[in-house]
Amino acid sequence: MKTDEITVANLKCNGCASTIKKELLKIEGIKSVEVAIEKDTITLSHENVSRDTIINKLHSLGYPEATEKNGLLLQLKSYTSCMIGKINTI
Numbered sequence: 001m002k003t004d005e006i007t008v009a010n011l012k013c014n015g016c017a018s019t020i021k022k023e024l025l026k027i028e029g030i031k032s033v034e035v036a037i038e039k040d041t042i043t044l045s046h047e048n049v050s051r052d053t054i055i056n057k058l059h060s061l062g063y064p065e066a067t068e069k070n071g072l073l074l075q076l077k078s079y080t081s082c083m084i085g086k087i088n089t090i
């Protein structure tokens with residue numbers, strides 16, 4: 001089992017955290033996901049999942065790795081993911 005910590009952009013609230021957890025846990029091999037909103041980090045445990053797979057999934061949700069360019073489109077995607085996450089926690 002491997003553990004990775006990834007710092008991301010656009011992480012704003014529990015809605016964001018909910019979407020990130022739900023979507024990352026869909027990837028085969030990811031066993032646990034913890035989101036620290038105050039630190040903008042995601043910590044996950046997995047077996048045989050490439051970092052690129054994780055980073056690409058986060059990017060598609062609007063949460064790019066903090067080292068990536070964070071344009072308007074990614075920011076808008078993150079707002080959509082955030083709203084979906086808020087709705088799913090109701």
